[in-house]
Amino acid sequence: MQHWGVGYGLWATAFSILNMHPLAPPLLSGSRRALARAITLAESTRPEHEQQAQALLAEVLPHAGNSLRVGLTGVPGVGKSTFIEALGLRLADAGHKVAVLAVDPSSPVSGGSIMGDKTRMPQLTVHPNAFIRPSPSSGSLGGVTRRTREAITLCEAAGYDVLLIETVGVGQSETQVAAMTDLFLLLTLPNAGDELQGIKRGIMELADLCVVNKADSDPAAANRAQSELNSALHLLTPRGARWQPRALQASALTGKGIAEVWDAAQEYRRTLGDALALRRQSQLLGWFDELLREAVWQRFLNAQNTDDLTARRREVQAGTLTPVQAVAALLGAAKSPTAGAGL
Amino acid sequence: MQHWGVGYGLWATAFSILNMHPLAPPLLSGSRRALARAITLAESTRPEHEQQAQALLAEVLPHAGNSLRVGLTGVPGVGKSTFIEALGLRLADAGHKVAVLAVDPSSPVSGGSIMGDKTRMPQLTVHPNAFIRPSPSSGSLGGVTRRTREAITLCEAAGYDVLLIETVGVGQSETQVAAMTDLFLLLTLPNAGDELQGIKRGIMELADLCVVNKADSDPAAANRAQSELNSALHLLTPRGARWQPRALQASALTGKGIAEVWDAAQEYRRTLGDALALRRQSQLLGWFDELLREAVWQRFLNAQNTDDLTARRREVQAGTLTPVQAVAALLGAAKSPTAGAGL
Numbered sequence: 001m002q003h004w005g006v007g008y009g010l011w012a013t014a015f016s017i018l019n020m021h022p023l024a025p026p027l028l029s030g031s032r033r034a035l036a037r038a039i040t041l042a043e044s045t046r047p048e049h050e051q052q053a054q055a056l057l058a059e060v061l062p063h064a065g066n067s068l069r070v071g072l073t074g075v076p077g078v079g080k081s082t083f084i085e086a087l088g089l090r091l092a093d094a095g096h097k098v099a100v101l102a103v104d105p106s107s108p109v110s111g112g113s114i115m116g117d118k119t120r121m122p123q124l125t126v127h128p129n130a131f132i133r134p135s136p137s138s139g140s141l142g143g144v145t146r147r148t149r150e151a152i153t154l155c156e157a158a159g160y161d162v163l164l165i166e167t168v169g170v171g172q173s174e175t176q177v178a179a180m181t182d183l184f185l186l187l188t189l190p191n192a193g194d195e196l197q198g199i200k201r202g203i204m205e206l207a208d209l210c211v212v213n214k215a216d217s218d219p220a221a222a223n224r225a226q227s228e229l230n231s232a233l234h235l236l237t238p239r240g241a242r243w244q245p246r247a248l249q250a251s252a253l254t255g256k257g258i259a260e261v262w263d264a265a266q267e268y269r270r271t272l273g274d275a276l277a278l279r280r281q282s283q284l285l286g287w288f289d290e291l292l293r294e295a296v297w298q299r300f301l302n303a304q305n306t307d308d309l310t311a312r313r314r315e316v317q318a319g320t321l322t323p324v325q326a327v328a329a330l331l332g333a334a335k336s337p338t339a340g341a342g343l
Numbered sequence: 344m345q346h347w348g349v350g351y352g353l354w355a356t357a358f359s360i361l362n363m364h365p366l367a368p369p370l371l372s373g374s375r376r377a378l379a380r381a382i383t384l385a386e387s388t389r390p391e392h393e394q395q396a397q398a399l400l401a402e403v404l405p406h407a408g409n410s411l412r413v414g415l416t417g418v419p420g421v422g423k424s425t426f427i428e429a430l431g432l433r434l435a436d437a438g439h440k441v442a443v444l445a446v447d448p449s450s451p452v453s454g455g456s457i458m459g460d461k462t463r464m465p466q467l468t469v470h471p472n473a474f475i476r477p478s479p480s481s482g483s484l485g486g487v488t489r490r491t492r493e494a495i496t497l498c499e500a501a502g503y504d505v506l507l508i509e510t511v512g513v514g515q516s517e518t519q520v521a522a523m524t525d526l527f528l529l530l531t532l533p534n535a536g537d538e539l540q541g542i543k544r545g546i547m548e549l550a551d552l553c554v555v556n557k558a559d560s561d562p563a564a565a566n567r568a569q570s571e572l573n574s575a576l577h578l579l580t581p582r583g584a585r586w587q588p589r590a591l592q593a594s595a596l597t598g599k600g601i602a603e604v605w606d607a608a609q610e611y612r613r614t615l616g617d618a619l620a621l622r623r624q625s626q627l628l629g630w631f632d633e634l635l636r637e638a639v640w641q642r643f644l645n646a647q648n649t650d651d652l653t654a655r656r657r658e659v660q661a662g663t664l665t666p667v668q669a670v671a672a673l674l675g676a677a678k679s680p681t682a683g684a685g686l
Contacts, residue, residue: 062663313631328397331639
């Protein structure tokens with residue numbers, strides 16, 4: 001009797017040789033409707049949808065990658081939506097195809113937040129060169145970031161050349177967004193003196209650009225904020241770094257400074273050059289390693305006797321077993337013939 | 344034919360029933376020599392030593408836990424050694440048994456750094472109530488922190504009731520030290536205006552106490568630093584937290600303020616009360632989970648065909664396979680009968 005270890009890889013290969021996914025042609029020719037449907041497919045948690053989505057992604061992957069991926073973050077009230085709309089409209093008017101994605105693991109409603117996004121960026125929403133997609137609503141940050149990464153690939157395959165990926169700044173979402181973008185932009189307010197200490201630790205280090213938004217509301221404070229941010233960015237940047245992160249001022253309401261932000265982004269892109277491609281490769285490998293670790297862990301948990309695990313945790317908690325002993329006991333047990341028989 | 348899944352757990356149980364480890368009795372009666380030898384055993388990477396160390400740790404575990412574990416960090420030049428010596432001497436003179444441990448994953452030499460520690464804390468080194476141990480020198484942070492956690496258990500079993508665990512602030516070592524201590528103390532310098540921005544992001548959030556050291560060198564600057572740190576700590580502390588982290592001043596050279604630091608530590612201990620025990624339990628479980636994840640991952644890597652893994656990584660890097668597909672392909676292959684036959 002021959003036993004086939006037919007994993008998903010083989011299945012997907014067969015699928016992609018024999019069939020082209022019906023969404024691929026319209027997606028590659030830039031149909032917004034096909035793009036929206038492809039993202040919905042990738043967001044679905046039904047196994048057959050996941051397989052179709054992976055086949056589709058593999059198919060369009062060679063056509064992806066031609067964009068500048070910009071991550072944006074900032075505290076609530078900083079004017080993120082207005083800023084994204086102002087920047088997005090400017091670029092869309094100039095002929096760029098602009099996609100706006102969001103990473104918000106806290107987002108509870110799926111349908112609701114689409115309406116929300118349409119309301120908060122009213123002009124960009126109806127622009128023919130723009131595509132706006134709210135955060136996938138599946139609970140975990142891991143799930144949301146995976147789906148956002150896949151949406152990036154799909155948007156690029158559909159010809160979008162500027163991707164604006166915003167994060168609401170919940171938990172680790174900034175780090176995740178920085179790990180999937182080329183340029184990370186931090187929006188702040190003019191009162192940066194207090195602001196500096198309020199900015200979540202670790203975020204400043206991720207920023208390639210800081211923008212003091214609503215600068216016209218208090219020009220003197222905005223100037224101070226800009227120079228304080230510039231010295232902080234200077235302190236945080238290692239000597240010899242190719243790019244020195246910098247602070248700018250803008251007003252999304254009046255449009256002042258928006259062009260300068262885009263100029264700086266272009267300068268950043270030119271300055272980094274090849275380093276940007278290498279950065280993307282290492283982001284991709286980092287994502288793969290993360291997924292693989294998580295999958296290996298989940299496979300272990302599925303094969304693991306839950307009572308055993310709970311018992312060991314209790315012993316560790318009670319101090320009757322050292323953590324190292326508990327691990328050895330568990331992995332010793334997992335090697336026994338009973339546990340392996342199911343394979 | 345019966346197949347025994349004899350893991351290390353069983354072996355250790357048998358060992359601890361049949362033999363008491365010869366180091367246990369002198370260790371439990373407080374012998375510094377036995378303690379030093381037990382830590383050396385726990386630091387050894389030879390498999391038979393690791394097993395002996397685990398048996399010894401399990402044996403003494405019920406006698407551990409009766410200490411205040413204090414983590415200390417600060418930039419080079421802040422006067423960490425002098426501060427630890429001043430605080431340690433004061434406590435040792437008052438009858439406390441004080442152990443000083445270090446977490447320094449960058450430490451390259453083992454023998455050399457013992458001499459270094461003896462030189463930098465000359466009085467504490469020779470005090471009968473003190474025990475000073477340099478950082479284990481095994482390269483990875485994971486290895487160093489595991490060995491430090493084990494050294495904590497051994498010191499407590501030997502009757503040490505104040506543990507001062509210092510970190511040099513390389514990479515993630517502060518987070519690791521905070522995750523194994525009850526109280527985390529950040530040492531800073533009087534020029535905290537510049538300092539604040541120079542402090543590695545994320546470190547302020549870990550601090551239960553900040554101490555402006557060398558305060559007598561510039562009293563006006565020290566006052567400013569203290570009040571700036573206090574406002575930063577205030578901003579960083581969630582409403583309703585049981586303990587409001589605070590900034591103090593001290594001068595390790597003159598001894599001024601050292602008593603106040605210890606008073607604050609005692610107040611911290613009283614204020615947290617039962618919460619401290621719960622924190623320790625969750626630290627222990629966190630450590631266990633971390634070890635288990637890492638062990639599961641290592642087991643996967645050992646069983647994994649390296650060429651397969653490399654090939655998939657290349658495909659991901661080249662963009663011919665999505666990360667999700669590459670993971671599915673690898674774990675599909677791992678499920679095949681060939682890979683499982685070895686078990």
